[in-house]
Amino acid sequence: MMGRSSSSDENGLKKGPWTPEEDQKLIDYIERNGHGSWRALPSLAGLNRCGKSCRLRWTNYLRPDIKRGNFTEDEEKLIIHLHSHLGNKWSAIATHLPGRTDNEIKNFWNTHLKKKLLQMGIDPVTHQPRTDHLDILAHLPQLLAIAANNLGATSLDLNIRDLLNPSLFDMNITALMSHSDATQIAKFQLLQNILQVLSPNAPTNTTSIPQNIDPFYAMQLSDYLKINPQHLQNLQELAMNVTPSASSLPPFLTHDHFRSPTYQTLNLDNDQASKGFSEQDINRAHGVTVGKEEYLGFESVPALVPASPEHLDQSYSGKGQSPGANVNIGLGNSCNLKQKQSEHLSSSDPTSTATTIDANWPEFMDDEASGCYWKEIIE
C-alpha cells in the first residue's frame, strides 16, 4: 500500500501505513462495539495508534459502505457542479456522492478535475473563464511561431487568416499540444474565438466588410475583455481581412449563442444536484454564475462568459454612459450585465438610454477603468 513509511511519534504510537493485521483489529472492534470514543478506541482495540489515525483509517478506507474504483462520468460532472456551488467544502460535496469520501474526492479534484477545467480554460477556483488567458495577444508571436513551425513556414509567413483556417486549426492545436501546456492551447483557442467574433463576416459569410464592428459583438467583447470599443476596433482591423466560412465559427460564439437560454441563464440552476443544499451553502455560493450545463461537454473553450458583476461595476462605475447603453440586447436575469448597467444608468439619468456611442466616445477614450494591459497590447 502506498503511503508513509512506518514510524512512531514521541508517545511511541505508530504512524504511517496500516498493516492488514491492524485493519482487521479495527474492523473487528468497531463491528462488535461501534467506534464510541475514538480517543479510547485504540487501547480497547489493542492498537498502538492514536484515535485520530484510527478514525481516518475507518472513515476513509475501512468503512463497509466505501465505494471503490474509478469515478464515473456522472460523478465527475456532479463534483464539478457541486464544487462550483460549494467550493472546497469536500465533506459537503461528499454527502452528495454516496460511498465516496471527502479525501477521495479532494484527491480526485486535485489530480484530475482541476487540470480538466484548466484545459477548458476555466478557472477551477471561480469556475469562470480564466482571465489570464486574455494575454493571448501578448503571446501572439509565440503562437504564430508554433503554428508556423508546424506548417513548415516562418511566423512571418503566417497571418491571422491561417490562424482561422478551419483545416489548419486541428493541426495547430496538435502542434500546441506537443509543445505547450493546456494554458497555451486554451489561449490559442480563445484567440481564434475572439478573432472570429471580430470578423464581421463570420455570421453571414458575406464578402462585404462593414466599416464598424457589429455593435452587438462590440458590447459583448468590450465587456468581457475590459477594453474600450476603440481599442476593440483596432483589434478588429487586425482581423479585417479575414473571411472565414460561416461553418468555422464556433456555435457558442454566434448571435444565437449569446441569446440562447443557456447563456441567459448562467445562474444557479435548480437541478437535482442542487437539491439538499442548505441555505448556507447557497449563500456561500452566491456570485457563481456558471451552471452545470456549461461543463457537460468537455470539448472546447467555454462560452465567453462575462466577468462577475463586481468586475463590470468596477469597469463602469462612476464613469457615465456605457458603450452599449443605447442597445437593448435582451439578455436575462443576473447575467444581464448590460441591463444591470442600463438600469443603473437610468436611475441617475433617465435620458441615458437614448445616448449614442458616438456621443460618448471621448468619454470612453478617457475611461481609465477600462484600461488594462489589453489597451497596451491592442494599441
Added chain:
DNA sequence: AAGCTGGCCAACCGCCGGCAT
C-alpha cells in the same frame, strides 16, 4: 538496465467549532 521524473493517493498535520465542565 538504470536513473529520473511526475502522477497519484493514503495518511498526517494543524486549525476550528461544538460541547462539557
Added chain:
DNA sequence: AATGCCGGCGGTTGGCCAGCT
C-alpha cells in the same frame, strides 16, 4: 466566562509506481 477535550475538516506531505530518457 474560561478552559480543555474531542471530532471534523481542509491542506499538505511522503513515498510508491509507471512511464520516459
